Amino acid sequence: MNLNFSSIKKIKIEKPLLLDCGVTLSGFNLAYETYGKLNEKKNNAILVFHALSGDQFVTETNTVTNKDGWWNLAVGKDKSIDTNKYFVICANVIGGCMGSTGPKEIDPSTGKPYGLNFPVITIKDMVSAQAHLLDYFGIKKTLAVLGGSMGGMQALQFCTLFPERTYASIPIACAASHSAQNIAFNELARQAIMADPEWDNGNYLTSGKVPRKGLAIARMAGHISYLSEQGLQNKFGRKLQKQTDVKFTFDADFEVESYLKYQGYSFVDRFDANSYLYITRAMDYFDLYKQNNGNLSKAFDGSKIKYCIISFSTDWLYPTLESKKIVIALNSIGAEVSFVEIVSNNGHDSFLVDEPAFFNTLKGFIDSTYEEFKNEI
Amino acid sequence: MRFEDDVLAGLIDINSRVLDVGCGDGNLLLHLKKNKKVDGRGIEIDQKKVQESVAKGLAVIEGDAEKDLISYPNSSFDFAILNQSLQQFYDPRKVMNELLRIAKKAIITIPNFGYWKVRLQLVLRGTMPVTKNLPYTWYNTPNLHMCTIKDFYNLCRLDNITIEKSISVSSDKISNIQRGNLEIKNLLSEIGIFLIKK
Structure with a gap:
């Protein structure tokens, strides 16, 4: 596949970023994409956070891969998140590989790709970095921040870090901390990558190798966890390829x-x-309970943010129970929270496929929230 | 809105915090938000209705009040509303007491099984009553624990619950229920609306 990185939009942040691991990034690049127009009052901005394998190309055509954006079904003109009306922003997470500073990029101190010299980052680091985009656009407060899976974790983390900077938050198919099972799946993926000799201790970019097998197996393991048992059965069953036996x-x-x-x-x-290693690690370290001494409510205390928590019935990676824990924590501090479990056969990936009940909820919440928010600012 | 919902709304103070348990499509909550400026929340078991509520800008949680009320802290609301669904719970007594833990006051409305038309159907026809407020047949009714206004009074006494206001609704007319007229109101009311506290 021919990848075209030349058209990526980037901003260079000169401010140092102190990471959770103790290392300070003296500056960093944020690759981003926007859709729709920011209105004069700057009150129609929606910040989307992408998931593990996602990127800033939410909708329309991904100019790097020349394929559709990953959330084409939900975001765009006349879609649930209508870009005729809203200004949608999405940045590639730091540690990613779509133009933001990460292990693939050149380390200015050595002139070579960072590789494993890149510091281990967290969800908090990713969110702190992306908040700079709002400053760049002069947006004081977004209408909503949202995302699915790791994007949902970022949407939660954003509320704890910047409670004044969003009116609403929509964490989708996520959890407030990674479970043992989540970590186990990620470890399987990392082991697959690191077991590939082509990975070359993370130096494959310098040595001109590509750990294709390792990364492919990592992705396969991940992919199984994104689908439901019933979904896989319905789609494939025991169907054979072209042959009859x-x-x-x-x-x-x-x-x-x-x-x-x-x-x-x-x-x-x-x-x-390497990005896959770094991002899965960040997800594994995500633990809003630990960040708040075991009390999840404390994470959101005092915030006036409107929450809409959405889970999917067949998502066994981030089951509804995990979303309910977030709902309970928010309820106990009297936060304004809505919650829906969407009945779907598509497992964790439900938020990426055509799921009308999900899209309706999303649209209903965002549109009604905008009606309130635009009168406030 | 139904006539009885209007009566119910009249019992809610302006700017109060309200939890509507079994809020359905959220119309009552929306009405209260607009007209009484309440800070409202809802719980609803039906996913479609939750979606409708959320689309109206309401903070509604998909959940089962019987299991989920426990997660709300004490006295976190001024009013908890249970609008004609008390009889649908497995343990209505527990739900009622939970409401009074979560909220300072609760407003409970019940379709009155003591209403004369209901009684007459059972006595004369010998079949389970089907009326405007009890539109189901016995085999498809969601109502598990039907009660009369008098039954409700008795339960409140048993659990030391104070009935602050007690309103009878019949043919879209309201009147007060008191101890002195309980027997007759129990016969003439289609719906009972109660403001209770502990």
């Missing part, structure tokens, strides 16, 4: 096998293996 070999006999392989290897073309 099994071949008694280890080639891909079943459709589900070739599907997984395709998902894995096409991912390698657009994603950096």
Whole structure:
């Protein structure tokens, strides 16, 4: 695949960023994309946070890969998040590989790609970095911050770090901390990458290698966890590829096998293996309970933010129970919170596919919130 | 809005904090938000209705009051509303007491099983009553624990709950229920609306 990084929009932040790990980034780049127009009052901005494998290209065409944006179904003209009306901003997370500062970028002190010399980052670091985008656009307060999965974690973290800078927050299909199972899946992915000799202790960019197999397997493991048992069964069942019977070999006999392989290897073309290590680590370290001495309510205390928490019935990676814990914590401090569990067959990935009940909830919440917010500012 | 919802809304103070348990499509809550400037919250078990409520800008949680009320802190609301759904809970007594833990006062409305038309159907026809306020047949009714206004009074006495206001609704007319007219109101009211506290 030909990737075209030349058209990426970037801002260079000169301010130092003290990371959770203790290291200070003296400055960093934020690659971003925007959709729609910021109105005169600057009260129609929506900040979208992307998930593990996502990027700043929320909708329209991803100018790097030349494919559709990852949330084309939800964001765009006349979509649930209507870019005729709202100004949608999304940045590539730091540690990512779509133009923001991360392990793939050149370390100014050595002139080589950072590789494993890049400091370990957290969700908090990612969010602190992205807040600079709001300053750049002169936006005091966004209408909403939102995202699914890791994007949802960022939406939660944003509320704890910058309670005055958003009117509403929509954490989707996420949790306030990573569970043992979440960490286990991420560790499986990291081990797959690091077991690939081509990974070369993280130096593959310098040595001209590509850990294709490791990253592809990592993605395959991830992909299984994003789908529901029923969803996979409905889509593939025991369907064989073109042949009529099994071949008694280890080639891909079943459709589900070739599907997984395709998902894995096409991912390698657009994603950096080290970024995968860094971002999964950041997710594993995410723990709003720990950040608040075990009391999740404290994370949000005193904030006037309107919350809309959304989970999906067949999401076993971030099950509804995890969202409910957030709802309970918010309820106990009297926060303004809405919560819906969307019944869907599509597992964790439900937020990325055509799910009308989800889109309706999203649209209803955002539009009604805007009616209140625009009278306030 | 239904006539009885209007009566109910009349019991809510301006600028108060309100929890509507089983808020349905959120119309009552929206009315209270607009006209009484309440800081309102809702719980609703039906996902579609939650979506409708959320689209109206209301803070509504999809959940089962029977299980989820426990997560609300003591006295976090001025009023908790239970609008014609007390009879649908497995443990209505517990729910009622939970409401009075969460809120300073509760407003509970019940379809009165003591209403004369209801009684007559059972006595004369020998079938389970089907009326305007009890539109279900026995095999598809969500109502598990039907009660009369008198039953409600008795439960309040048993649990040391004070009934501050007690309103009878019949043919879209309201009147006060008192101890002295309880027997007759129990016969003539289609709906009972109660403002209670502990």
